[in-house]
Structure formats: structure tokens, C-alpha cells
Amino acid sequence: MPSTVKALLAVTVAVGLAILVVGILHRLLGRLGRKSDLAADLARTAHKPFLATMILFGIQQALRVVTNDFPGRDAVLHVLVICFIAAFAWLVAAFVLVLEDAALAHWRTDVENNLRRRRFKTQLVMIRRLTVAAIVVLTLGVVLMTFPGIRALGASVLASAGIVSVIAALAAQSTLGNVFAGLQLAFSDAVRVDDVVVVEGEWGRIEELTLTYVAVQIWDDRRLLLPTSYFTSKPFQNWTRSSSAVLGTAEVDVDWSTEIEPLRAELRATCEGSELWDGRVCVLQVTEAVGGMVRLRALVSASDAPSLWDLRCLVRERLVTFIWEHQRTALPRYRADMANVTRSVADTVRPIPRPESDDARMFSGGNDADERAATFGGPDELHDPVPVPARDSRF
Incomplete structure (x- = not known):
């Protein structure tokens, strides 16, 4: 039998066995997935990379064992090795992502008092990005090492690693700083996903935190994108660092x-009658009494920042309505003392003293001043007609 035909038969048998084994394991995981969310997620996410890995592994082993030589055997095996490395890396990444998704599903953040959960989610998302990046880098390194020429250059590459690292650090200084x-x-727990912050004069929520930038969802659904180095070099307000209640x-x-x-009493009734109030703080104080007015400050508390915003607006509305309906005399008024205003306007107007020195005048009080006044003011049309200049005086 020709070697090419033997290779094709071996590849067909290997692919069939790989598909059979993967199909059996997939069905077993599917049955386990009825009771376990982790098994269901694993069967759904890792099926394709596992199938690709097994098929490539079977083809490679079949060609190595069954066939001795055929045209292009070494090149085909090399390509299969590279594809197998990539498929195996895909499988490892799928397993890691399934485990991380299971951890995120267990530590959900849509609950009250979710401080520890948000911290864990932030760190896990960052670890996921690092894990994927590390898998990609290692895969590329292993693939490159399959080429004999690159393996021979390994020693020189390691010898020049110091110089290369310095050059790379200088070229990517900003990027590495953000990472x-x-x-x-x-x-460091300075900021987490879902934290409520005030940054650049905007009030919003940390929507996404990556290695290079932070996405802040502003209250009006805009997105403010800032480099991660901003939060380590400039001050900002974190309303939910220690707890979500504010x-x-x-x-x-x-x-x-x-x-x-x-x-x-109206403030107390407003807080107790609203589900936005968390029952901790409800205080009305006079904070200032200057400038002819009294400033009242209502201090209230809520379980989270969005509820606090609505509660503040509600308290302000109820206080304004109560003052208008029951204490209209409490509206701000401006007072003026008119008792000493007895002199007429004519008595208070004083004539401007005329300068006695001609040096204080520009357009009056002297011949030169009058000429300048005539030049800027123009001739008198009634008494001084405009003279027609002679032809010889023109340029």
C-alpha cells in the first residue's frame, strides 16, 4: 500500500476516534451539567477547543507511528505541532475562563453590602486579563521554539535580554506605567468595580477596570475613560470604599x-415615609446665619449613592413645599435702611473741578488743544465749510 494512502487511512481513523472520545465525554459532562452549573459551563465552553486538541493530537500521532515517509512529511508534522500547541493553549484558556466565571457567579455583586464581593470581582477580572495575556505570550514562545533556527539563537537572545528590556521599557514607558x-x-483596594466616584467633577460608577484604562459610567449614561495612572497620581472621591452607605x-x-x-419635624416625616432612607441619619441644622439669611442643612443617609441622590432631591422638594404652604414669611427677604436718605439728588451731586493747568487737557484750553479737537471732531458744517485743498498739496 502506498505511503500516502496509509497516511490518509491513519488520519481518518485518528479523527474518528478523537471525535468519538470527545463526544462521549461531552455527553457525560452534559448529564452532569443538569445538576452542576460548573459542568454545564465546562461542556459548553471547552467542547470546541477540546475537540480541536484531540483531533490534532490524533492526526499527529497517526502520522508518526503508522507512516514512515511521504512527500512533505516533516513540514506537515511541523504544522500539526504548531496547531496542536495553539489548540492546547485555547483549551487551557477555556478551562481558566470557566473557573473564573464560576467564581464570579458565586460572588455576585448585585446584593447589599457587596464590598468584599466587589473587591474580589475587581481582582479576579484583573487576574483573568493577565492570565489570557500570559497564555498568549507563552504560546507564541513555544511555537517559536519549534523552529530550529530560533532555538539556535536562544543563547544570543538571552545575552541581549538586558539591552532589549531597557529599550522596551523606554519605548513603552507610558503603557507599562498604566499596567x-x-x-x-x-x-491596593483603592478603587473597585461598581465603586461610586467623583472624578474630573463628574459623579459616576466604575464600570470597567483594565490594565490600561478605567471606564467610569457617569450618571447621565456617558462614559468617562481615564488611564489607570490617573487614579494613582491625582486625587478623586470614592464614596463606597469602606461601605456602600453614604x-x-x-x-x-x-x-x-x-x-x-x-x-x-417635616424632615423627619419625609425620611420615615420614604423607602430611600436607611434609618441611620436624619438631622436638620442651622449651619450659617450671615448676610441677612439663615442656611439650613438637612443631613440624611441612604444605603447607596443613587438612593441618596433621590432622597436629597425629595427632602429639598418637601422642605420648599412646606415653607411655601405654612411659612411664607420665612422666604428670604432683603432689608434696607431708608431713614437717613433725606437729601435730594441735587444736593449729593458735586461739580467736577476744572483743572487749572493746561497740561491736564488734551482737546481744550489752548490753541494746540483746539486744533487737535477740530482734527478729531471734524469741521462745523454750518459755519466752517470744508476747504478744498489745492492740487499742488496732494501727493
């Missing part, structure tokens, strides 16, 4: 004649 900043943010204020300016206790 290290992203790692610092993930593991405090907020609503300020109102009123007159000095305002009765404070009815407003304090």
Missing part, C-alpha cells in the same frame, strides 16, 4: 423669622 497602575488599583445634604436659605422645629 503597573492597574495592578496597583486592583490589589451621607448627603440638602441646603435651603430662609429668613431669620423662620421657625426651625416645624421644618425639623
